[in-house]
Amino acid sequence: MAKKKKGGLSRFLGAITGSPYERLQKQIEKMASESSSDKSLAKSIEKMVKLIANQYEEGNIDEEEHDLLIEEIEEVDPKGRMFSKLEEDEDDFYSEEMPDSPDLKLGKTINLDDLMATRGDSFTGSHGRDEYDEFRQRMAGDFISETGENYVQDDRHKRMQNRSFVDEDEELRKMKEKLVQETGMDDPNAQEQGDDPEHYFDEDDVEWWRDETGTWWYRMPGEEEWEEFFE
Numbered sequence: 001m002a003k004k005k006k007g008g009l010s011r012f013l014g015a016i017t018g019s020p021y022e023r024l025q026k027q028i029e030k031m032a033s034e035s036s037s038d039k040s041l042a043k044s045i046e047k048m049v050k051l052i053a054n055q056y057e058e059g060n061i062d063e064e065e066h067d068l069l070i071e072e073i074e075e076v077d078p079k080g081r082m083f084s085k086l087e088e089d090e091d092d093f094y095s096e097e098m099p100d101s102p103d104l105k106l107g108k109t110i111n112l113d114d115l116m117a118t119r120g121d122s123f124t125g126s127h128g129r130d131e132y133d134e135f136r137q138r139m140a141g142d143f144i145s146e147t148g149e150n151y152v153q154d155d156r157h158k159r160m161q162n163r164s165f166v167d168e169d170e171e172l173r174k175m176k177e178k179l180v181q182e183t184g185m186d187d188p189n190a191q192e193q194g195d196d197p198e199h200y201f202d203e204d205d206v207e208w209w210r211d212e213t214g215t216w217w218y219r220m221p222g223e224e225e226w227e228e229f230f231e
Contacts, residue, residue, distance in 0.1 A: 020060035021069070024052060028072050038078035045077050056086070063087050 018026070031048060035041035049070065056066045067085040074082060199209045207219040209226070216229040 020055055021065040024048075024055065024061070024069050025072065027051075028069065028076070032076040042077065042079055045073055045081075048073060049083050 028048060031044045032041065035044060052061070052066060052069050052073075055061050056063070061069070063086040067087050070083050070085055074080075199207075201207050205221045207221075208229075209217050209219075211217065217226040218229050219226050
């Protein structure tokens with residue numbers, strides 16, 4: 001903001017009766033004209049910047065006046081320094097200094113199997129594909145093993161929490177029926193198989209059966225579900 005310079009008497013009266021903003025303007029002009037060297041002026045400018053900030057904090061000048069005074073100081077600074085202003089828009093500042101971010105070209109998703117498949121113009125060797133197939137099978141096996149282990153541990157935990165031989169809830173009953181089918185155990189409705197030491201009834205009419213892994217299972221009288229026996 002350019003201002004018309006006043007004469008000597010007007011400047012003197014303005015310094016006495018003017019607003020804080022005008023008085024600071026006069027001090028900047030006087031500082032610039034009376035400094036004996038660039039070094040001296042640079043030091044005086046640093047003090048003036050602090051004085052302007054102090055006047056703003058005390059409410060004697062507003063943000064716009066603060067920034068205008070800082071701009072005047074920057075114009076006379078022999079070092080060409082830039083000082084902080086209050087009304088700078090940081091977003092605009094960074095948008096001017098930094099390049100625009102490139103637009104991401106997002107294509108369609110692709111399955112890993114499709115990615116590993118051989119294309120017509122690609123290398124046709126099988127080494128990489130064989131390694132990938134082996135890795136995939138190993139990961140699938142680990143997942144199935146871990147899932148089975150978690151299932152057994154979870155089933156044991158449920159049995160420890162509920163030791164009574166009452167009817168199981170519907171979900172647990174279905175899970176155990178599935179276990180019987182998958183492990184190849186006898187039909188839950190099967191009848192007694194004679195004096196087989198691997199399958200018999202004890203004196204309490206509890207039915208016992210040992211599977212091919214050596215694990216004993218029992219079934220209480222009137223129950224359809226098998227329970228694993230833990231010693």
